[in-house]
Amino acid sequence: MIDIKGPDLCHCLAARRAARHMTRLYDRQLASAGLSTSQFSLLALVETHPGISIPDLAVRMVMERTTLLRAIKPMREQGWLLSEALGAKSALAFTVSETGAAKLREAEPYWKAAQKEFEAQAGRQRAVQLRNELLDLVFAA
Template sequence: MKKITGPDLCHCLAARRNARYLTRFYDRHLAAAGLSVSQFSLLAMLAEHSDISISDLTEIMVMERTTLVRALKPLQSAGFIHSRVEGPRSALRLSLSAEGQAKIEHAQPYWDSAQEELEEQIGVDRAIAIRASLLAVVPGI
């Protein structure tokens, strides 16, 4: 194993480099479905958490609200997401539309292919351990 020195000692830099690599990797697979991995993840999260407030979604996704709103716009324009305002504080609530559910179902095999290829590259046990390790760092997950 290569000796790690300098900037490579930074845990954050290592995680961000890994995130960029994985984003490109999954985007390559999901391109056939017309989605990025970020878009797929948002749709999948909405499928899992129906009628979620945008505030709760920002917490689950660990994203800034403005970044999340920007990421949601093309999905809303495509008709994949329904939004409604509710309550005295005008809370924005989001849900997956039928078109969004169909898009997830169409994209799922491409995502599955990315998962399988990654697990072939690094091994299933290692992939599971890496995911668990990364999720353990995020409070509340």
């Protein structure tokens, strides 16, 4: 354990460090499937919520819409995500293509390996508790 003082007392800095640590772990595992953690998460969320709009996906990802659009662009170009116009406002609804679903199936064992690796580091019960607390914090606001 480090001596917690000065900048280490900052909750935001601690959360950002933890996020970078987790992202590195998951990116390392998912690289074998040719996906980043963000790409895997986006594909999985769209697959779980077919027809999801950009605003709704942005809320679920806790991302700015413009950042989300930039993240989605290469996945549309790869053919992993399909879009359909919603109404007159040029809003889009997204679904996972067959190619995207195949990519998710290819990546799932690597995602499971990342889950297992993190649970080995943190302990399963602690990892589950941490995830639940983080989700509660983010979505309770």
